[in-house]
Amino acid sequence: MKAFYTLVILITGFLQLSAQNNALNEFHKSFTLDSVSHLRNPAMxxxxxxxxxxxxxxxxxxxxxxxxxxxxxxxxxxxxxxxxxxxxxxxxxxxxxxxxxxxxxxxxxxxxxxxxxxxxxxxxxxxxxxxxxxxxxxxxxxxxxxxxxxxxxxxxxxxxxxxxxxxxxxxxxxxxxxxxxxxxxxxxxxxxxxxxxxxxxxxxxxxxxxxxxxxxxxxxxxxxxxxxxxxxxxxxxxxxxxxxxxxxxxxxxxxxxxxxxxxxxxxxxxxxxxxxxxxxxxxxxxxxxxxxxxxxxxxxxxxxxxxxxxxxxxxxxxxxxxxxxxxxxxxxxxxxxxxxxxxxxxxxxxxxxxxxxxxGGYRLYPDSIVVKQDNRKLIIDHFWKNFGVGVLPNNHPNWNNKYKVAFALLDPKTQKVAHTFIDPIANPGKWLKGPLYSYTNFKHEIPKSIEAGKYDLVVSIIDNTTGKVGIKLSVKESQLIKNWGFIKKYSID
Incomplete structure (x- = not known):
C-alpha cells in the first residue's frame, strides 16, 4: 500500500512538472548577421x-x-x-x-x-x-x-x-x-x-x-x-x-x-x-x-x-x-x-x-534567443557575437557601462515602447571577435501596470542614460523594428 501511494505522488509530480513546462511556451529565434552595412555607432x-x-x-x-x-x-x-x-x-x-x-x-x-x-x-x-x-x-x-x-x-x-x-x-x-x-x-x-x-x-x-x-x-x-x-x-x-x-x-x-x-x-x-x-x-x-x-x-x-x-x-x-x-x-x-x-x-x-x-571597430549582434513564456512570466536565454576586431569602450569612466542589453515590448500599431527590461549581467563592452557570449535563465515578470494585449517582443542595446537604442545591431534590416531586433509576437492575457 505504501508503495502505491509513493507511485501516485511521483506520477502527480510528473504531471505537474509537465503542465508547467507546457505552460512555458518555448520559442527559438535566430538572427542573420549583416556584415556589410555601414553602421553609425559611437567611437568606431x-x-x-x-x-x-x-x-x-x-x-x-x-x-x-x-x-x-x-x-x-x-x-x-x-x-x-x-x-x-x-x-x-x-x-x-x-x-x-x-x-x-x-x-x-x-x-x-x-x-x-x-x-x-x-x-x-x-x-x-x-x-x-x-x-x-x-x-x-x-x-x-x-x-x-x-x-x-x-x-x-x-x-x-x-x-x-x-x-x-x-x-x-x-x-x-x-x-x-x-x-x-x-x-x-x-x-x-x-x-x-x-x-x-x-x-x-x-x-x-x-x-x-x-x-x-x-x-x-x-x-x-x-x-x-x-x-x-x-x-x-x-x-x-x-x-x-x-x-x-x-x-x-x-x-x-x-x-x-x-x-x-x-x-x-x-x-x-x-x-x-x-x-x-x-x-x-x-x-x-x-x-x-x-x-x-x-x-x-x-x-x-x-x-x-x-x-x-x-x-x-x-x-x-x-x-x-x-x-x-x-x-x-x-x-x-x-x-x-x-x-x-x-x-x-x-x-x-x-x-x-x-x-x-x-x-573595423565592433559589430554586435544577437546570434539567437530562446524565450519561454507563461503569460507575464518570461525566461530568456540570449547569445551574442562581435564580428568586428575592436571593442565597445563601455567601461570608460564617462560611459560607466551605460550600454545595456535590453528587451522591450512594442505596441505593434504605434511601434512605441510600452515596457523595457534590462539583463544586468550582459555587458556588450566585453564582447570580442570570435566567442559566443551566452546569458541563460534571465527571468522577468511583466508588471501588471502593462495592459493586457498584443505586443512585439524585441531586443537591442540601449543607452541607459536615455533609455533609447544606443547601438545599432548588425543584423539584416528586415529583422529590425525601429532598430530593435524583432523576436516574436507576445500576448498578455
Whole structure:
C-alpha cells in the first residue's frame, strides 16, 4: 500500500512538472548577421579629417567650403562616422574668452555641415606653432620669445604656469560647448608636443614632465564628464601615462603611427597591455593631399624606406598596408582623412573601404534567443557575437557601462515602447571577435501596470542614460523594428 501511494505522488509530480513546462511556451529565434552595412555607432568607423589648415589665413586656397565640396564629390560622409578636427588653439580662441564656436561663422558653418551629414565630432586642440599670442602677452614663455608673431617653429614651455592656467580655462570652455555625446565622440585630452602627439614636449625643467601630464589630463577629466577622453600612446611618456592616464583616469589609447615603423614593437606591446580593456583609436601614418595627384607613381615618399613594411611602392600600397595593420591592432577607427585621400580610398580602393566597414571597430549582434513564456512570466536565454576586431569602450569612466542589453515590448500599431527590461549581467563592452557570449535563465515578470494585449517582443542595446537604442545591431534590416531586433509576437492575457 505504501508503495502505491509513493507511485501516485511521483506520477502527480510528473504531471505537474509537465503542465508547467507546457505552460512555458518555448520559442527559438535566430538572427542573420549583416556584415556589410555601414553602421553609425559611437567611437568606431571611418573618420574624415580637418587638418587645421582650413581655418588659417595663409591657406585660403583650402577652406571649409572647399573641404565639403570635395568630400561631397565622392559622398565621403556616407562612409564615415566621425569628423576629427585637429585644430590649433589660436584658431579656437584667438582672443581670450572669444571662441570660434561663438563668433567664427566659417567654423560654425563647417560644423553645421558635418552634423547635417550625420557625423559625430571629435577634437584635438594642439599648440605646436599654435598657441595664441595673447597667452604669451600674458607672460607665458616660448622657445622663440620675440617677436610675438614669429611662428617659425615656435612652441610654448608647457610647464609655464601662465600657459597652464590659460589652457585649463580653455579646456573648461571647450567642455561646456562640446561635452555632449549626442554630438561628440571623443576629445584628445592632451595635445602637447609636435602635432599634439606628445613628441618633443618643451619644458623649462624636465623634472616637471610628470606634473605637466597630470595637470593637463586631470583638467580634461575634470571638465569632460560625458564623452570619451583619449591620450596618445607613446614610448616617450609611457612610464607616466600608463599609471597616471590609462590606469587612473581610464583614458583610451590613440596611436597615430599605424602602418609604419614609427609604431614599433615596444609600443605594440604597450597596446597589448591595454587591449581589450581599452579600445584603440587608430590613425594611419602616411597621408597626402591634392599635391600627390598620381597615387600609382613610384614617388619619393617616406614610406618607400619604411623598414617595417618594405614592400610599399605606391600610395595605394601604403594605404592598404596601414588598413591591414589597423585591423590587426584591433583599431576602432581609421582615417579616410583629407578630401583627396578620401577620393583615392573610395574610387581606387573600394574593397579596402568595405573591409574596414565590415571588421573595423565592433559589430554586435544577437546570434539567437530562446524565450519561454507563461503569460507575464518570461525566461530568456540570449547569445551574442562581435564580428568586428575592436571593442565597445563601455567601461570608460564617462560611459560607466551605460550600454545595456535590453528587451522591450512594442505596441505593434504605434511601434512605441510600452515596457523595457534590462539583463544586468550582459555587458556588450566585453564582447570580442570570435566567442559566443551566452546569458541563460534571465527571468522577468511583466508588471501588471502593462495592459493586457498584443505586443512585439524585441531586443537591442540601449543607452541607459536615455533609455533609447544606443547601438545599432548588425543584423539584416528586415529583422529590425525601429532598430530593435524583432523576436516574436507576445500576448498578455
Amino acid at each position: 568607423g571611418w573618420v574624415l579629417y580637418e587638418e587645421g589648415a582650413s581655418f588659417l589665413e595663409e591657406h585660403k586656397n583650402y577652406d571649409p567650403e572647399i573641404f565639403w565640396e570635395e568630400m561631397d564629390e565622392v559622398d565621403a560622409a556616407n562612409y564615415a562616422n566621425i569628423l576629427y578636427i585637429r585644430v590649433l588653439w589660436k584658431v579656437m580662441e584667438p582672443e581670450e574668452g572669444k571662441y570660434a564656436w561663438e563668433f567664427n561663422k566659417e567654423y560654425q558653418e563647417y560644423i553645421r555641415k558635418a552634423e547635417e551629414r550625420g557625423l559625430k565630432l571629435a577634437f584635438r586642440i594642439f599648440f605646436d606653432n599654435g598657441t595664441p599670442d595673447w597667452v604669451y602677452q600674458a607672460g607665458a614663455k616660448s622657445t622663440l620669445e620675440q617677436p610675438l608673431n614669429l611662428d617659425n617653429d615656435k612652441q610654448p614651455y608647457y610647464d609655464d604656469p601662465v600657459f597652464l592656467e590659460k589652457l585649463q580655462n580653455f579646456i573648461k570652455a571647450l567642455a561646456e560647448e562640446y561635452d555632449d555625446p549626442s554630438r561628440v565622440d571623443f576629445v584628445d585630452a592632451y595635445g602637447l608636443g609636435r602635432w599634439g602627439e606628445g613628441h618633443g614636449v618643451t619644458l623649462k625643467d624636465q623634472d616637471n614632465y610628470k606634473n605637466v601630464i597630470e595637470k593637463v589630463t586631470n583638467a580634461y577629466a575634470r571638465y569632460f564628464k560625458n564623452i570619451l577622453t583619449v591620450y596618445n600612446l607613446s614610448r616617450n611618456d609611457w612610464h607616466y601615462s600608463k599609471p597616471l592616464v590609462f590606469d587612473k583616469l581610464g583614458f583610451l589609447p590613440r596611436r597615430d603611427g599605424i602602418g609604419s615603423h614609427w609604431f614599433d614593437d615596444t609600443e605594440r606591446a604597450y597596446l597589448k597591455e591595454l587591449f581589450p580593456d581599452k579600445a584603440l583609436i587608430g590613425e594611419g601614418t602616411y597621408w597626402f593631399g591634392a599635391r600627390d595627384k598620381d597615387t600609382t607613381a613610384h614617388t619619393k615618399e617616406p614610406f618607400l624606406k619604411d623598414p617595417r613594411f618594405p614592400n610599399m611602392k605606391y600610395w595605394t600600397d601604403a594605404l592598404s598596408v596601414a588598413l591591414d595593420d589597423a585591423l590587426s591592432s584591433h583599431s576602432n577607427t581609421f582615417d579616410l582623412r583629407t578630401p583627396f585621400e578620401s577620393k583615392v580610398w573610395i574610387e581606387k580602393l573600394p574593397e579596402k573601404v568595405q573591409k574596414f566597414t565590415t571588421y
